[in-house]
Structures are given as C-alpha cells and as structure tokens.
Amino acid sequence: GVDVISISYGSPPLPFYDDPIASAAFTAVRNGIFVSCAAGNKGPDPSSSTNGAPWILTVGASTTDRSIVASAQLGNHATYDVEILFMLVNFTSMQLPLVYPGGRNSSAAFCLPGSLNNIDVKGKVVVCERDGNMRRNETEYYVKEAGGAAMILISDKFDAYSAILETHVLPAVQVGYATGESIKAYINSTSSPTVAILLRTGNKKSAPEVASLSARGPNKVSPGILKPDIIGPGVSILAAWPSSQENITKTKATFEIADGTSMSCPHLSGIAALLKSTHPDWSPAAIKSAIMTTADIVNLEGKPIINNYNLLPAELFAVGAGHVNPSKANDPGLIYDIQPDDYVPYLCGLNYTDQQLQTIVDHDVQCSKVASIAEAELNYPSFSIKLGSSPQTYNRTIANVGEANSSYTHQIVAPEGVEISVQPNEISFTERNQKVTYSITFTRSQKTSASYAQGYLSWVSTQHTVRSPIAVSFE
Structure with a gap:
C-alpha cells in the first residue's frame, strides 16, 4: 500500500x-x-x-554545502567567487573582453531575443541581468547565438548574495545581485574591461x-x-x-x-x-x-x-x-502525536460551518456537539501565539518513544518581551509509549517595539533534546 x-x-x-x-x-x-x-x-x-x-x-x-565554484577575476584584479555548472572544458583561463550590453538599451540588459544583434559581443564575456520570464539557460542561447564566448548572469535583487543554478549551454556563471553591481561598476570605470573565469571546487560552511x-x-x-x-x-x-x-x-x-x-x-x-x-x-x-x-x-x-x-x-x-x-x-525520544479525529475540534475552532468541515473530513460533523479548541491547543510540535495583555495557557501531550526509564527537564529560550512558565518542571517515564501532559503559559512581560518575537521550548534528557519553536505575534 x-x-x-x-x-x-x-x-x-x-x-x-x-x-x-x-x-x-x-x-x-x-x-x-x-x-x-x-x-x-x-x-x-x-x-x-x-x-x-x-x-x-x-x-x-x-x-547545501556542496558547490562547484568559479572565480571571476576582473582586469582590475578584483576576484569574485561564483557558482557554475558548465565544466569549462577547454575554456581559456586568460582574460577575455567583458561587455555589459545594458548600457545601450534596457532589453539588451536582459539579453532578450534580438537585443544583441547590433552590439559587438563576439568572443566576449557578456554580462546579462536575469529576466524572470525566461529560464536562465534560455538567456544563454541568445548570447551564444550572438557570438558571445561566455556569460555572467546577474540574479535579481532578492537574490542579492545568492546564485541559483541550472545546466548551461555555454561557459556561464551566475552571480548574486550585489556582485553583479560591482562588476557593472568596474565595466563603467574602464574602456577595456576584461575578465577571466577560473574553475575550482569548494564548500559552504554557512550552509x-x-x-x-x-x-x-x-x-x-x-x-x-x-x-x-x-x-x-x-x-x-x-x-x-x-x-x-x-x-x-x-x-x-x-x-x-x-x-x-x-x-x-x-x-x-x-x-x-x-x-x-x-x-x-x-x-x-x-x-x-x-x-x-x-x-x-x-x-x-x-x-x-x-x-x-x-x-x-x-x-x-x-x-x-x-x-x-x-x-x-x-x-527523537519524545513525540507529539495527533489522531485524525483530533483535528475536528481544531477545525470547529476555525469557525467553519458543519458543511465546510464535512468537505474536509468527509463525514457528518456538528460543531455544536464538539468542544472546539483554539489553534494553539492542537497537539502540534510548534507554537504560534498571538499574545495580548492576558496570559495564555495551552496543554501538550508527549509520548515516550525512547528509553523506557527516562526523565526530561525543560529548557526555555523565551521570546523577547514574553515570560514562559511550564508545569511540571520535570517529566519522567517508566515505559515506552507512556504519555505525559504538560501545560505552558505565555505572559507578556514588557512592552517591546517589535511586532514579533521567537524562542524555543526544549525537553532535555541525557540522550535527547526535543525542541519546539515558539513564534509570538504581539497584539
């Protein structure tokens, strides 16, 4: 099945x-x-x-931490690390002429179809900005068709420090928006801009x-x-x-x-x-x-x-x-379990009509006969709270799927401006699949200028850390 x-x-x-x-x-x-x-x-x-x-x-x-990295070395010796997917087989490591056609017209900045016809790009490395309506390797076809030797593609502003890869049809690298701005500034600073693209491998420790x-x-x-x-x-x-x-x-x-x-x-x-x-x-x-x-x-x-x-x-x-x-x-040590029927009180708490709810659960339900619950009362492994001046208390039930005899104490990283209390302070189990319920109370402790804060609740034993994120939006 x-x-x-x-x-x-x-x-x-x-x-x-x-x-x-x-x-x-x-x-x-x-x-x-x-x-x-x-x-x-x-x-x-x-x-x-x-x-x-x-x-x-x-x-x-x-x-991920795996990357295929190239160095784009400009004629002024500035060097930028970029990711590529084209293996640069038999591609020269020497400096080549570098051109940004966007200085001529806006469509040429994106290397759109036909925009490079009247621009000398033959044998040059062409700098193109990303057009969200075209696939990246589609842009390369037009550069290759115009005679370009290679391409540097600039990501849009939201990808300021990142490059997103695809397979390539000619030697090509993609750079983040900020790097692209630096390369364009260099091109504008000299009458004979050049660049060399050099292959190397690397990994990302920030991944x-x-x-x-x-x-x-x-x-x-x-x-x-x-x-x-x-x-x-x-x-x-x-x-x-x-x-x-x-x-x-x-x-x-x-x-x-x-x-x-x-x-x-x-x-x-x-x-x-x-x-x-x-x-x-x-x-x-x-x-x-x-x-x-x-x-x-x-x-x-x-x-x-x-x-x-x-x-x-x-x-x-x-x-x-x-x-x-x-x-x-x-x-994991502990789990927060939810059975299908447990979602019904939650859905009733969303103020869905009986007919709307039945569309989801596919059987007759009358919310008037169900004890509805708040969203945050669902036995979920995370918390998302909208907190005003009044404290809020919710219950969670956790089941032991680790060692039969085990004890956990709670550790709290409280969101800024929020006080959190948990009862009991310690939970103990004597057998597998045993369940224990705890309560957690959120109280606004001080006024903050932020509209949002975050933290964590962890249950910690000698073998496990069971962590739940806490997101608090202030009313």
Missing part, C-alpha cells in the same frame, strides 16, 4: 474546505498515509507559504541557508499553526528531467539542476519513508513530530541559519522548526 505522498505543488492560500490538496491530504492521513507538500516559491514575501494545513508537512527550501525563493509564514489560513514546518535541500538539486537541457538529442542522461520547494519536498518525503520503514507503528503526525523536534537550528559553523538573500539570521517563519536532520529524527 501507499505510505507517503509527496506533492510538489500548491495553490494560493485558501480556506481548507476550498483547498483540494488540504482535503485530499486529510483523507490520506486518516488512512495512515504521510503527506509532504512544497511550501511554495513566493519567498521571501511574508505570508506567502501555501499548503498550511496542520496534517501536512510543509517544506521550505535550503542550500544550510534559507533560499530566498522559499515561501514564508505566517500561515495566512491558520495563523495559530506555524508554517513552514521544516526546511530541506532545495537549491541546485540534480533532478531527473524529461529532455536534455544541453542540446544533446541522443542521450538517456536527461537531468536538470533545479531549485525550489518542489525539490526540498521530495527530500522530506524520502526521509518520512525511511522513518516509516524503521517505525511502522508511527502515525503520520508522529513521523512529522520526529522530523520537527530534532531539526537543526544552526549551520555547519554552529551559527544561526541565515537567509541567503540578506545574510541575516532567518526567522521561524522562514525555517519553521529548522533544517531536517534524518539521523536524529530516527530517534
């Missing part, structure tokens, strides 16, 4: 009763099938994340970073559920493709370097399948909890995960619980 469904697709945020993916995913989860969905590629705009139902694992995109394209929260449909849930590899991923992207017609090696949450989603789906094979008795919510509560919140340098478009620490609305760590997810 089916254990995991991976959906690299999403519509604009819709109420769950109008969202066919949300309804279909609920049916799948009710039948024990884990559902992983892409968060979308509308980042870094706030509230751009889609597939926000709590029974779905919503996946954002991150970079993982949140991809600029990765959609962000808050969750527009259900603000009390933090989305996205998790991030995973979604930039410069070697993916199967229906046709060759390198103008090679007689080949079976049809692959593409692709980016987006459509790439990160299958990574998480695969991890979920591995967890299901190791723990066949775990529910979809248990698997989701294991993935979220063991996620990494620091990069390879041990520093907070950053956005790759501004190099600043990423908020929870970008990373969710953090970056997936498959090995730790296999042994």
